[in-house]
Amino acid sequence: MQILVTPQELNEQCREWKAAGRTVALVPTMGYYHAGHEDLMRHGKSLADHLVVSLFVNPAQFGPAEDFEAYPRNSERDTAIAGACGADVLFMPQSGDMYAPDHGTWVDVPAMAQKLCGQSRPAFFRGVCTVVLKLFLLSQADAAVFGNKDWQQQAIVKRMARDLNVPIRIETRPTAREDDGLALSSRNVYLTPAERAQAPEIYLGLKQAQDMVSRGEKDPELLRAAVLRRWAERLPLGRLDYLSVVHPETLETVNCVAAPALAACAVHLGKARLIDNMLLYP
Ligand code: PAF
Numbered sequence: 001m002q003i004l005v006t007p008q009e010l011n012e013q014c015r016e017w018k019a020a021g022r023t024v025a026l027v028p029t030m031g032y033y034h035a036g037h038e039d040l041m042r043h044g045k046s047l048a049d050h051l052v053v054s055l056f057v058n059p060a061q062f063g064p065a066e067d068f069e070a071y072p073r074n075s076e077r078d079t080a081i082a083g084a085c086g087a088d089v090l091f092m093p094q095s096g097d098m099y100a101p102d103h104g105t106w107v108d109v110p111a112m113a114q115k116l117c118g119q120s121r122p123a124f125f126r127g128v129c130t131v132v133l134k135l136f137l138l139s140q141a142d143a144a145v146f147g148n149k150d151w152q153q154q155a156i157v158k159r160m161a162r163d164l165n166v167p168i169r170i171e172t173r174p175t176a177r178e179d180d181g182l183a184l185s186s187r188n189v190y191l192t193p194a195e196r197a198q199a200p201e202i203y204l205g206l207k208q209a210q211d212m213v214s215r216g217e218k219d220p221e222l223l224r225a226a227v228l229r230r231w232a233e234r235l236p237l238g239r240l241d242y243l244s245v246v247h248p249e250t251l252e253t254v255n256c257v258a259a260p261a262l263a264a265c266a267v268h269l270g271k272a273r274l275i276d277n278m279l280l281y282p
Pocket of ligand 1: 029131132153
C-alpha cells in the first residue's frame, strides 16, 4: 500500500491507473477505524481494480464549537487496517494542501443540507460536499462507498453527484452495530460507562418505531411521541437534537408512513453527539 500525502500525487497515480484502463474505487474516511470502516473498505476493494482510501479530518465540516481538535486520531493503527483491508493507496493530506489560504469555492445542496443534522450543524454538509467532490475529482474514481449510518450524508452526496454529472457510482453499506445495537462510531470513544450503558436505547427506540409500523401504525407524530416517551424513561442522560420521519431520498418530512420512510435522529450523550437511523417498512 502506498501512502500519498499531496493531492497531486494522488491524482497522478489515479490518472496512471485510468490511462491503463483500470478502475478505481474510493472510500472517503476521517479515520479512527472500526468494523464499519473495514466493511466499507472491503466492499470498495470488491468494486474496482484499485482501492483508494482517504483519511482526512476535514476542518471544513466542523463548526467553531465542535470537536475538530479533539476528534479521535490514530494514523498508525488506521494505516495497518487500511492495508489489511486491501487499500492500494491511503491518502492522508495536510489541510493546507487541500484548502488554499484563500479557498473560496463551496459545494452545497442547501435544500437537503438544512434538514436533520443541518439544523444544528449549518455548514456541515457544505464542508462534506466540498471535500468529497475534491476527492472524486482527484481520484477519478468509478465508484465510492459510504455508510448508511450517515444516511443524510450519502443522500446528499448522491444528489450532488447527480446534479453535477459526476461520472461516479455511489454505493452504500448497512450500519455496523455493536451486539447491543449501538451504531459503531468513532465518537463512541467519548462515552463514559454510564452513557455507554444507555446508548443502545437510541437504536432500541428506532426499533420500537419499526415494530409499531409493522403492527400498522402510520402516523409519524404518534411514532415520535412513543419513542420520545421511551427515551425520557430509559435514556435520561441523553439530550435530543432531533427525531424525524422523512422521505429516504428527499429527506422531506412525511405525514404518513405509507411507503418506506426513514426515522433519523441525533442525540447528545455527554461529549458525544450520536446519530442513527432506521428505514421503517409499512
Ligand atoms: O463520513 C465521514 O467520515 C466524512 O464526512 C467524509 C465523508 C470522509 C468527508 O469528510
